Amino acid sequence: MNDFDLARADHAYMFAFLQADGHLSQGTRNRGRISVELSARDAPILEAFQRICPHHSSIRFRTRSTNFASEHSSVIWRVHAREFREQLQALGLPAGRKSRFVAPPAGPFSARDYLRGLIDADGSVGRTGQHLPFVSLTTDSDPLMQFFCHYAECLTGTRRTVNRNARDGIYNILFTREEAVALARELYYPGCLALPRKLAAAATAASWVRPPDMRKAGPRRSWTGEEDRILLGAVDPADAAERLGRSVKSCAIRKWRLVGPRKAHRRFPDTCS
DSSP states (O other), X not given: OOOOOTTSHHHHHHHHXXXXXXXXXXXXXXXXXXXXXXXXXXXXXXXXXXXXOSSOEEEEEEEEOOSSOSSEEEEEEEEOOHHHHHHHHHHTOOSSOOTTTOOOOSSOOOHHHHHHHHHHHHEEEEEOTTSOEEEEEEESOHHHHHHHHHHHHHHHOOOOOOOOXXXXXXXXXXXXXXXXXXXXXXXXXXXXXXXXXXXXXXXXXXXXXXXXXXXXXXOOOOOOHHHHHHHHHOSSHHHHHHHHTOOHHHHHHHHHHHHOHHHHHHHOTTTOO
């Protein structure tokens, strides 16, 4: 079977969506299925998948009680064809629980359409409560985190270092302001396959213009080993700031990170509380 090609925009998007929000189950005697269940409001994207899929598939609706609502309506898309399941597995869609193990395809694929599929399934785009544009992705996968950060850096020039959060060990990757505008315009281009509600939200994000009175931060300056040595030997934060050409606040925060809050408080009592 050669009719599912990740170099195609719609196929790359669909594959990423399945990696993030789909489920591949395996049974005995080569039985199994691929399924995606979404809120009923997102039925148009599953109807698009039914048109794209080169094999027979089904869509059905159901209403059930959940922890969040007494009546939740959802839509389910399913494919049972073994040939299709085997090809998706070969491309990088594992069976069962997969969140930490998924990765971008090894072969050629349409990167921006693939990334849009990930964001539609496991991310978000739009404006914050303060009307700032944002594009985000939540993932448990190291390769997907690295892919998103690398793609954004190539597009915007902004390098992002992301760590797993302390609460549940998940990566929450967030871009705002000009970086979010650039990502929204690049990923959600006219005529692309996307969740209609996120396509509309991306258009809102892409239309943002920085207000004239909003200060723009300069490029972040990394600390070097020599600067750390000078900082640790400085008498007070003002002395360190003058010698290093940095702000007093920057020196105090760096000191806190190097030696901990108690020792930093003793050395910099006027800036750390």
